[in-house]
Amino acid sequence: MHGTPIIVPVTHQQRSGRQLSQSSDTKQFDAHTIDRAGATEGAVDLEDMVLRLAPRLAYFAGVARTEHVTRAAQEMRVPQSTLSRAMVRLEQDLGVDLFARRGRTVSLTHAGRTFHASVERALAEIERAADEVRADADPATGKVAFGFLHTLGAETVPGLLQAFRAEHPRVRFSLVQNYGEAMLERLRAGELDLCLTSPVPDAPDLVARRLDEQKLRLVVPADHRLAARKRVRLAEAADETFVTLEPGYGMRRITDDLCKEAGFKPRIAFEGEEAETLRGLVAAGLGVALLPPPAVPRPGVVELTVTAPRAAREIGVAWLDGHPDTPPVAAFKKFLLSRRGRLLHD
Incomplete structure (x- = not known):
């Protein structure tokens, strides 16, 4: 509804100053004319236009489909007078004739057909969105x-x-x-x-x-000086090169905090985004890392329990x-x- 179809019809067909024919079905609908001076005075604010048009689009689509104001009012269960006024105001806001009157029926003008095609697409998209949010909230299938x-x-x-x-x-x-x-x-x-x-x-x-809570381990290469150990104090790795996750990752903050608690600031050689990538770097001998346990054991590394400080997330x-x-x-x-x-x- 925010696209050009709302504005384009203005250039198709300017409303004339004449009153439309006075059939019984459309008497009130036809009793008004467009104030062209108001419609053409300056650029119409798009957001304001949309706010005014939106409530009337379903009414317009109903009249366009039935080509009969009374029948459309009955199908949509609204008073005919309400529907007629809505169509008059819609034409006034757009500055074009959307309907031609033939006795008790109405038919779309060229501008009306152009506008109707876009309105139907917009209403279909609204219906699709409504179906989607209802489906997402369904207790069984949401x-x-x-x-x-x-x-x-x-x-x-x-x-x-x-x-x-x-x-x-x-x-x-x-x-x-x-x-x-x-x-x-x-x-x-x-x-x-x-x-x-x-x-x-x-x-x-x-x-x-x-x-x-998940315990963290100090991961070292299989040939590392600490690899024969089962447990280690983190301070024993103070002189090691670390590989870590990038800043912004929770494990990076935890690593920095634990090393600080152990009395040192880690020397970081590599920063990555995946724990398993870091394990690969450790296996290649490029550093050590504090990591949660792996889903599957990784060859080439040894995972040591950290006894102090308490290492967990x-x-x-x-x-x-x-x-x-x-x-x-x-x-x-x-x-x-x-x-x-x-x-x-x-």
Whole structure:
């Protein structure tokens, strides 16, 4: 409705000053003429035009389809006088004749046909959008926009979805993998309903609930001086070169904080976006890394338990405060909260 078809009809056919024929069906409809001076005085503000036109488009389409004001009013269950006034005001706003009168019937002018084609497309798009949002909110078949960390994508999230779909087999998901800050931005933008993230955010516009904790490991090359150990204090890696995730990732913040707590600032040689890429860099002897456990053991590396400081990350679910939930979103949120303490282990 914001496109050119709303404006283009003005150039097709200027309204004349004559009154239209006075049939019984269209007497009130025909009793008005266009104030051409008002219609042509200056440029019409598009937004104001749309606001005025929008409520009358369905009425116009009904009259155009039936070519009969009384019949259209009956089909749409509105008073004929209301429909007639709406058509007069529509023609006034556009500055063109949309209808020609022939006795008790009306027919579209050339401008009317041009306008009608665009109106039907616009109404069809509105109907499609209404169907889509109703379908997304359907308790049985609706859709959940769910975000999660890359490191949870191999095992944790597939397991969660499998368990949830056992009770809700037809609910659909739009899945988004990203780092924490990016997911929170999409949450705030309304693009996500829920997200699994770490660290658990503390922000006034978000609601977040801790679900589980995941221990982190110091990953070293298989031929590293510490590789024969099972446990290590993080301070023992103070002189090592680190490979880490990029700034903005939750694991990067956790790595920086843990190293600071251990008494050093890590020397970073490589920054990446994927934990498994970092494991590959470690296997190649390019550094060490603090990472969550892998879904599948990676050859060429050894994963050491960190005894001090306590190395773990909290994983939680977050959503926008005050944002209304559709039934499928509410059901999935309830399911996630029920997994508190066993998100990673079942």
